[in-house]
Every structure is written in structure tokens, then in C-alpha cells.
């Protein structure tokens with residue numbers, strides 16, 4: 001059996017998705033989970049892009065041991081130097097270099113001739129090799145590059161020591177058969193191709209990213225670039241969960257290949273990335289969507305109960321969706337709580353466990369049944385906040401069809417208790433205005449969203465929003481069985497982030 005190397009770029013291409021940005025603490029959380037998921041290479045960022053990116057890549061390089069850690073660089077010396085510096089402490093460092101090779105890019109982006117492009121790439125690979133022995137090279141926009149020139153670039157890159165050659169479908173324009181022919185042509189026309197691994201990097205502009213990636217594997221690619229939930233530039237990248245589960249489910253086609261992904265960690269990873277990037281997974285998303293394994297039609301439900309394979313091609317347990325997700329209630333003790341968290345993969349220290357348990361009790365008082373998804377939200381809420389400046393103490397709201405909504409909110413700032421009262425267009429608006437009176441900040445609310453985490457009338461509500469103040473944006477999240485409280489918690493969370501920047 002041949003191994004397909006999984007190159008995850010959630011933290012680089014995925015993070016480039018508009019609005020998806022994470023701080024370095026959150027990136028570390030994702031990297032840790034990706035390692036647990038079993039990805040071979042984590043592309044941790046683009047260090048030259050910002051000091052934050054550099055810090056995040058360096059921290060991931062230092063802490064991740066099993067997966068290789070990769071930094072992206074353009075073919076520019078200061079990029080390469082910065083990338084090399086950032087992965088210096090990694091156990092298995094890699095530098096990923098890219099340079100556009102298509103006529104369209106050469107003509108409009110660089111205004112450079114082909115020979116010049118080859119020599120820039122050659123110099124850059126040599127420079128990068130001084131920092132790191134593992135080099136991956138991408139001729140950007142490869143699928144729209146003249147084939148002869150592409151073969152020439154690839155041959156040169158391999159002879160300079162690039163061990164992986166990535167073929168990006170940068171604009172998501174290709175079709176599965178084309179990708180198959182392109183990879184085949186590269187294998188047949190580049191004389192030294194057997195000295196390198198061929199990788200594929202597909203975008204989803206036409207909804208073909210997964211199909212194109214799988215096609216590349218069948219043609220001889222042995223590494224795939226992908227992201228969790230398929231997040232990425234524009235319509236996103238090929239999704240890790242789709243590629244891995246397609247290979248696992250269609251053994252008749254992909255029986256000669258395997259990946260090192262622990263598929264049972266897929267669902268958990270998807271939830272984490274969705275939460276930290278604030279990108280909601282569409283309910284009908286393959287593999288990880290809320291409805292991916294939900295059967296609505298009575299005929300289907302009946303058949304699945306008789307024999308699962310009638311309508312289910314995959315077992316939800318294989319991707320880590322537990323069959324009975326009902327877990328705890330108000331009478332569950334600390335031991336059961338700790339055990340359940342352990343099963344979900346959370347390992348908390350005593351202090352955090354206590355905080356999370358306290359919060360769990362509060363929620364359980366109001367909500368009869370606590371599901372795994374509720375637990376995740378509770379725990380992730382608790383482990384994220386580091387010494388908040390503002391804390392919600394209490395609130396009161398009056399609202400109705402015949403009354404003007406009014407709110408009174410009590411917040412704690414260090415040892416001080418502060419109170420704000422305001423009316424508003426609705427109860428949430430009144431609460432936010434009351435908070436503004438306390439903080440005296442002129443914040444602008446953007447992207448306010450409410451959703452139910454689990455089903456039922458007593459479902460835990462999850463609020464996410466963004467606050468903007470003096471050009472800085474911070475995302476906040478909060479959850480509670482009371483949606484107004486969830487909204488207030490999200491608002492206060494975002495305020496805390498604005499203050500700590």
C-alpha cells in the first residue's frame with residue numbers, strides 16, 4: 001500500500017479566507033488538534049505577512065513534534081529568511097516556496113520573461129536550502145501554465161533539491177480529467193520526476209476541489225493540500241475530511257492507498273476550526289455538516305434502522321460523531337464530567353476543570369440534558385478566556401410587544417462593580433447599550449449571529465459577533481440557554497479582546 005501524505009493548510013490558506021483570522025493562541029490550539037488528527041505536514045502560516053504570523057509559526061514549530069511544520073515564502077530573500085527563522089526550532093521543518101509560472105501571471109503580475117522566472121526560482125531554492133533541507137516548490141497557477149515551461153520549472157526545482165513539487169490549481173479552474181492528464185504528463189515529461197513527491201493543491205471555485213485532488217492521486221500525486229471544513233481563499237480549498245473519507249469509503253478505487261489520519265478525530269477538529277474561525281459549517285456540508293448523517297424521510301429512517309448500509313455509506317462513528325450523544329445531566333458528578341471530557345479529548349488542569357465544572361452545573365440547572373456539543377462549547381468557553389478585564393455579573397431585561405425594551409447590566413472590572421441602564425430597539429440592543437454606558441467605548445457591532453448548538457426548546461444558544469473600535473476588530477462568542485445572556489457574554493468576550501490588544 002502507498003501512503004498519501006496529508007498536507008494541511010488550514011492555518012495558512014484557510015486562515016486567508018476573508019474574516020477567518022485567528023490569533024497565535026488559537027492557531028496553536030488548532031495545530032495541536034491537527035497533530036492529533038494525524039496530518040503529516042502543518043502549513044502553519046506565511047511568516048513575512050505579519051509579526052503575528054511569525055510568532056504563531058515559531059510557536060507551532062517549537063511545540064509540534066510528530067507533524068512536520070511548514071512556512072510559506074515567496075521567492076524573495078527576506079521572505080525566505082523569515083520563513084527559515086520561524087521553523088528553525090521545528091523537529092521536521094519545511095519551507096514552501098511559490099512563484100507564478102502562467103503566462104497570465106508573468107505578463108500582468110511580474111512583467112518578466114520565462115528565463116528570468118527560472119533563475120529567480122533557482123536562486124530562491126538555493127537560498128532556502130541554507131535554512132532548511134526540506135523544500136517544497138509550487139509553480140503558482142500551474143494548471144494554467146504552458147506545459148513545456150511547467151516541465152522545465154519542475155525539472156530545475158528538483159535538480160536544485162526541492163523534494164516536493166506542488167501543482168496548484170490556484171484559481172480553481174480545472175476539471176478532474178484535466179488534472180489527471182496534467183499529472184500524467186508531468187510524470188512522463190520531467191526526466192528527474194522520480195526524485196520528488198508530486199503534490200496537488202486545489203481550490204473550490206467550481207466545486208471541484210475534492211474531485212480534482214482525488215483525480216491527481218489516481219494519476220500519481222502522493223501528497224494533497226487540504227483544509228479542515230474546506231476553508232480558504234474565495235470558495236475555499238479541497239476539504240481534508242472529504243478527501244480522506246472518500247479514500248476510506250471507496251476502497252474499490254483507492255484500495256492501494258492509505259493515510260495516517262485518525263478519522264475519529266475529524267468531527268472534533270471540524271468543530272474546533274469552525275468555532276475559532278467563526279465559520280459556520282453549512283448543515284449539508286459533506287462529512288461534517290449537521291445533517292450529513294441525518295435521515296429525514298420516513299422510508300430512509302425505517303430502512304437505516306433495519307440495515308444501516310441501505311442509505312448510509314459511512315458510519316458516523318468513523319468520523320467521531322458518537323451515536324448516543326446524550327451524556328450528562330444536572331445530577332452528574334465531577335467524576336462523570338471529567339471522564340466525559342477525557343473521552344472528548346480535553347485534558348484540563350485542576351483549575352480549569354473546576355471552572356468548567358462550575359459552568360456545567362449552571363447550565364445543567366437550566367437544561368435537562370447536556371449533549372457532547374454543549375460540553376464542547378462550555379469547555380472551550382472556559383479554556384479560552386485568560387484573566388478577563390470585564391466579567392458579567394448579572395442582567396435584567398424587560399421586553400414585550402407593548403413595552404419599550406429596557407435593560408440593566410452589572411459588570412465587574414477587576415474589583416469594581418459597575419452598573420449600566422438603557423433602553424433599546426430590542427432586549428439585546430438594550431443590553432449592549434447598557435454595557436456601552438459602563439465601558440464608555442464607542443464600539444460598532446458587526447456580524448451578530450445566534451444559533452442553537454443542539455436541538456430542543458432548551459437548546460444551548462451560541463452567540464458570535466464582532467466589535468470594531470478605532471479600526472480594530474475583535475470577535476466574541478458566548479453561550480447560554482438564555483439567548484440574551486449568550487449575546488451579552490459574546491459582547492463582553494469581544495470587549496475583553498479589544499482591551500488586550
Ligand SMILES: [Zn+2]
Pocket residue numbers: 013170201203233237
Ligand atoms: Zn491556495
